[in-house]
Amino acid sequence: MPQGFLLTRHSFDQRGSTCIHYWLATPEGPVKLVIEGERPVFMVKVADRPQVTEALAGVPCDWQQLGFQTFGREEAAMLYFPTIDAHRRAQALLHNRGIEVFEADFRLHDRYLMERFARGGLYFEGVARARDGYTEYRLVRLKGAEVQPDFKVVSLDVECSGQGEMYSIGLYGDGVEEVLMVGPMQAQGADTTIHWVDDERVLLKALEARIQCLDPDVIIGWAVVDFDFRLLLKRAGRHGLRLKLGRGGTEARWRDGREGSQGFVTLPGRVVLDGIDGLKNATYNFESFSLEFVAQTLLGRGKDTEDVDNRLAVIEHDFRHNKPKLAAYNLEDCRLVWDIFQHTRLLDYLRLRAQLTGLELDRSGGSVAAFTNLYLPRLHRSRYVAPNLPADGGLASPGGYVMDSRPGLYDNVLVLDFKSLYPSIIRTFKIDPMGLIEGLAEAAGEGAEEGAEEGTADDRADETSIPGFRGARFSRDEHFLPDIITNLWAQRDIAKQEQDAARSQAIKIIMNSFYGVLGSGGCRFYDTRLASSITLRGHEIMQQTARWIEELGHQVIYGDTDSTFVWLSGRPTVEDADAIGKGLASEINTRWRHKLKQELALECELEMEFETHYQRFLMPTIRGSEAGSKKRYAGLVVSGDEEKLVFKGLETVRSDWTPLAKQFQTRLYGMVFHGEDPSDYIRETVERTRAGDMDEQLVYRKRLRRKLEQYVKNVPPHVRAARMADEHRRQQGLSPRYQKKGWIRYVITLNGPEPVDYRQSPIDYQHYIDRQLKPVADAILPFIELDFDSLVDGQLGLFGVTD
Template sequence: MDIITGVYFRRGSQLAQAVYPGFILSRQQTSYKGKTRLCYWLKTQQGATKAFVEHEKSVFFVKQIHQDIVKTRLNQVNCQFQLAQVPLKHFDQSQVVALYFSSLSDFYLAKETLNGHVPLYEEDIRHADRYLMERYIKGSVWVTGVSKQGNGYLELHNAKLKAHPSFIPQLNMLSLDIECSGDGVLFSVGLVTQSEKVVIMIGVPEPSDINIIWVEDEISLLNTLQELINQLNPDVLIGWNVIDFDCVVLHERAQALGVSLNIGRDGDAMQVSSGNFTRVLIPGRVVIDGIDTMKNATYHFETFKLSFVAKSVLGREKLIGQDDRLEEIVRQFHEDKTSLAKYNLEDCILVWDIFQQQSLLDFAIARTRLTGLELERMGGSVAAFTNLYLPPLHRSGYIAPNLGEHGLNFDSPGGYVMDSKPGLYQNVLVLDFKSLYPSIIRTFCIDPMGLIEGGRNTYDAIPGFNKGLFSRVHHHLPELVEQLWAARHRAKQDGEHMLQQAIKIIMNSLYGVLGSKGCRFYDPRLSSSITMRGHEIMQTTRRWIEELGYEVIYGDTDSTFVQAPDTFSHQACLDLGKSLMHEINTRWEKELSEKYHLQSFLEIEFETHYHPFFMPTIRGQETGSKKRYVGQIEKNGEHELVFKGMETVRSDWTTISKEYQQAVIRALFDGQSVTEVTEHYIALITSGSVDDKLIYKKRLGKPLDAYVKNIPPHVRAAKEATRLGYVNGLGKGSQIAYFISQSGPQLYIKELKLLDYTHYIEKQILPIYKMLPNVDENTINLAGQRSLDL
């Protein structure tokens, strides 16, 4: 082989075929001359490449005992197929046969004909995905074929793809945002790349200090948009709700106006299809949504509106900030188009900057490199599991079962949560099991195929729970966890933060997938053998720590909270934490070796020293709360409060309650008067100086008219404002900002008036005060004037 800048040349009898490293951007399965043809667009070092894989056959499986029925029914409808004996079986040990189809039309005809008559297996897997999956291709590939130069891209015919272990693409982004009326009539489109910032605006040209391309009407706008996208030639289009909104509106307007939005790299039109989720296909390009990407990267915000995320992440705001944004957009389009263009462009820039600052494209690439899912496919934990698990399962002689075929339908318990011992503590140590559920999978060989094989060889099986037995040798999930574990360690060493995050998310999703009834591998014996083993591990760990003479005051899923002596210094607590960590890990190694003859992959870590630490009671009770506490840690020489589940981290409490809780806990920890702090905040409220901090925010969980009997305050406010005509269009998912007036809840639109200060004192201040230890509930001076009877 000759090697020239990463391109390998394979010498054949007549032609030299180049072998390129690349990354898959999009995938399609189409019919070509009556046969199935796969089309993969890739980004290579040479640019965009369109690879055609010819002569592929779609496949699904049926049980061998049904093959005669299958032959008869398919022959009756003149379906062309090939039935083949394969060395595969069902989980119930029945032999299966494969049905191969040269054309997609025959494949779909067979599914339609056989559905409801015999069980079909793996018929839902698209062949464009299966081709990659069975070759362990996860985004990065080597690709070869007979080359032909296309218009701005390379075409490869009779292509062959092979997994590449490390190729990472350099992808070009384009941030896109549309502005339109409430009916979807287009006003403008903003486009931002590394080098270009431009707005296409309908209207008569006006002077502006930004780049505006003025067009006559929507048709001209769409045609100009098509020209610009093809000229800028991005690999990735990004935006905020760009798939479900911008792309859908553009597609609908193009169809309504008879315009073909040909923005694919080969000149093909953008395709939009809706089902369980909206799917956008632009040949040679990818569309990635910022909201979905951030949610999948486990970002948490009060709301994922661009205005809020931009303020939180970038410290910047949208140019139109009021709640009646659509009304202002329409006004600007008719009266002030240059301002609308600036607003449109700024939204594009905000999305671009969020993607850049938070490395969201890097996260999407890392996720694809791990799971093989399409770049734009967010969510999809079940699909990712199938991608990873199915190929080794086939090589072990099994096909995947259908949903619920085992007939078991009992619920698995959730994570272990211990009753807490409430109070104020000077020193609390937190010991966490590192990736507890993945380490249980790895240690106890929890695995779908292992469950089947364990039941066939009970003599040497590892006992699980609910009669689950697991093979010691025949399994795949423990090895997958091991590979992910090693990959995460390498990513940490190499400083690849987004790859670390992607691996962590995938590892933690494994239990959830096995416990999901939407997964074909769901079996409650699997999920319960993970969670119930977790309960056993946490309870045993607590017992061992208490045998060593230390009290465990709380436990949650994988964390154990241990009280250290009040007199211990910070260093003494650190030494104790490390000692407990070593002792517990050593005991688990011995316990699992002696009891089960297993190697322990359980690893507890000394995570945090809280000094002090407060665990409240459940409101109005003496019982300790769960998942609610606050502690002080030392970080870079500074003291920092860490709140868990308290009002200060909850989005449905007011700003004043959060500020008060921070202040009163600081006073508690510093030995100051919590009563004085409380009276100060009561005085602030009644003085009217903090009215802007008395706004509640809560989302509508369903449409407004669906609230009939129990109508909570935010719904009452929304219904009343809608009835009076102040707002419209509020529905499921809308965030409601409201306040409590003397006449009840009111929607916050532009002003606050006649606030019910007594409500805020009784509902936002006193509940927090009353949960504190050793407080006098009988007399708090209200604004220095009278006592409030608690």
């Protein structure tokens, strides 16, 4: 059978029936699958049949009872409709009468794939017909397949004026490296191919022709959906054009997102992937997601311009006076995006995510949809109908376990981690939506549902069900989620062995999302008993583990979700400490296997690993308190001749602290961890700060997450600085820069926050000493019997300060 990878999907009504289009990338070229006559469906309770029949008197439908039941164990019927429109009208009519319907929110083209376990890769067969540029199949049969497509990819970038007038479009990738530029032909360098066009309208038509000629499967870019394609379609509308950028000459279409969210572009037969969304989906995190910052961080190079912060002015200047230079800049932006995708294997990650979950390649987020795609077809084969979303949005479930820490400066701290704790708990204790319903039914005769108190497990073992929390019981045999995770786990182990980082990361993210899905009111399978049986079981496991470690003669100083921090007293060698860590992990694993086998007759899937040996470790106190902090620590890891300082939750890893604080913390902690006296360094840093030697490191850089006009009651310093900057720009006849979000760089002066580019007042050095240096020092100095104020007070006389 032929095979291909799913690019786009769409369903609609035509001539009194339905039609589904699936576009695929195949080794033989693009393929369009056409499936006609598939019927939309939703479910209702059989007990509601009289009311349903009355409400839908004017809507054609087919009632079928196939032995399904709801999670409330009520018999359910399927209602099939000839068209999507009839399906929608029926929903509305039943909703208006207060009649509950189930699974009404699935799009026809998604349900068709899901019920066939078809995700990403497909085998297909049917009657083929050659079309212009693609092959069309009708009378289609399809099923899921493992496919590794060789996508044809083009990187696209648009340059324009501040008012949105388009200047040029860069294209880079498979078979192309060129710029479409508005203007009369000019001499150009050998490095950039420029196609000159007369005006913006011709530019749009030229892009249309080039995309149809290049015929990419995937178009990539940076903010490419919400900026480039939004602009392209908006400008096309101004010229009365409908851009035919999809396959088969189909039009590109725009759909606005909900208020404040990104919009959507549809190009039938092609996928548009935004690098920012893709990296976020792959859990990359950067201080800034600007192309310049990400490129510099990942590639060590950035945009081809001398003035990145004022690039709009540079672009407008170059369009008027140096178009070949603008073309080179435009093409380099395309190249940077291409190289970021290559460097991170981002397209591989998104392909694998689609193959594993059935999500579209360009889907942002989607953990709930991924879970549903994997779970629902299995549920249907057990003749269950999925529940609806909770009416109240869902009750909050307990979070992960966080132990009260024991603050101090320690030698030799080990970190022991449970490998994928929450997925392991799901596997071990058979936590599963349907398993909960079956387990409660199995245990009902014993009164188990009422037997557990809030926040505790009813740990009475029986032959059928497994105890959970908040009244939960889980079936030992009737479940799907543990098996889904076991399969993903095995695939991840293979990916690790093959050093396939993209596949390993995709599987890890999917597995770890399942707890969040079950605890989310946005998921139809939400039940506080499910999420609580994961997190509260995690609490129990962490607490019991800590007790066992202390029974073995070691002190646990902190615990967080799945990590246990163990202090080794005495002065063990590096080899001895590592051996103790591995021995503790092995002993804890043995104890858990024995405990679960004896008490609950369960095979243990929990696995503790020895992760890190900190030769020096700081657990600070909460500021202004003697109590130990949580999720904040630092340590020194030594491996051979290499040393690494690790910071968690402290100033060095937080974007809202200045470079001064980060540099100061790194040097100060390094000195303390190596047993050096930091007194002189502290005094020198304060002195240099007061003298103005550190001014370049005093800049705050903060993101404006809302439009400036939306900051009304609470106006933080970075907003005040942004408003001041835009006022200065207006006075200079320049357009404002910060009205619609963005990043602002500012300093604190004697007159408050001021933007770096328009600072008029002297810097308030005391602010930086009190708010940036002192908090960093106060977290560690008390543990070596030093005091920041005492060290600094000794040099006040240098500046003529007296009491």
